Amino acid sequence: MKQIRDFAAGRIRAESHDGVGLLVIDNPERKNAVTAAMWRSIPHAVHWLCGEAGARAIVLSGAGGRDFSAGADISEFPVVRKDTATARLYEADNSSAFAAIRAARVPVIAAIRGICYGGGFGLAAACDLRIADDTAAFAVPAARLGLAYPADAVQDFARSLGDQMARRALYTGAAMRAAELLACGFLLNITTPDTLDDKVLTLAETIATNAPLSVQASKLALRAAAEKDDDLLREAEVTGASTFESADYAEGRRAFAEKRKPVFTGE
Incomplete structure (x- = not known):
């Protein structure tokens, strides 16, 4: 919409x-x-x-x-x-x-x-x-x-x-x-x-179309490197770690096994 x-x-x-x-x-x-x-x-x-x-x-x-x-x-x-x-x-x-x-x-x-x-x-x-x-x-x-x-x-x-x-x-x-x-x-x-x-x-x-949490973690890490900001780096690490238990990670694995495009929700 x-x-x-x-x-x-x-x-x-x-x-x-x-x-x-x-x-x-x-x-x-x-x-x-x-x-x-x-x-x-x-x-x-x-x-x-x-x-x-x-x-x-x-x-x-x-x-x-x-x-x-x-x-x-x-x-x-x-x-x-x-x-x-x-x-x-x-x-x-x-x-x-x-x-x-x-x-x-x-x-x-x-x-x-x-x-x-x-x-x-x-x-x-x-x-x-x-x-x-x-x-x-x-x-x-x-x-x-x-x-x-x-x-x-x-x-x-x-x-x-x-x-x-x-x-x-x-x-x-x-x-x-x-x-x-x-x-x-x-x-x-x-x-x-x-x-x-x-x-x-x-x-x-x-x-x-990519996994939102993955993209957000990457952007935070890149900003942390560019700005030499330790707080941003820690935020990037927390966001990156959250992907391990995310529904999108599970969906990505299923889609890979089923040879189809994943549908990510950002969760």
């Missing part, structure tokens, strides 16, 4: 169907720039998809078929970033959105086409997997605006781009093409524009 819910007056759309969640940045007339209200709504949308909607994998994309996201909506800056106090509140909303993607219980896949700049690039960097089409362009223009990028998001860039590419992106603000980011490992694959959606959906469906 398809479930749909809108956030930020419809500018953030969430859908779930057959275990695959869709999280859509819907502001195409401004190249899917993210307003303050949209930043605040992203954690709520992720929470809904992972919880009530039952998503086992999430695809993050931009609406309109042209751009992923131009990043923060700069037209709001005279109000939402007018001084230190307001800028810190705004940055906290940014960080909460990045953290929601990064720490989502299920894998999040970015489907990237066109512009992927600034905060949009940050959202993609927080994802588990990223596939782009050959129109994609990436940049972090903070240094050209006289701003510092949120420190937690800088860490996402360091992990996903690698040290040298992250430094280049942050120090220069220069645009980069998809081929460069495939070469450094930021992207899993590059597709043509007409095949991007199908490639990403196929990947999400493959993840969604």
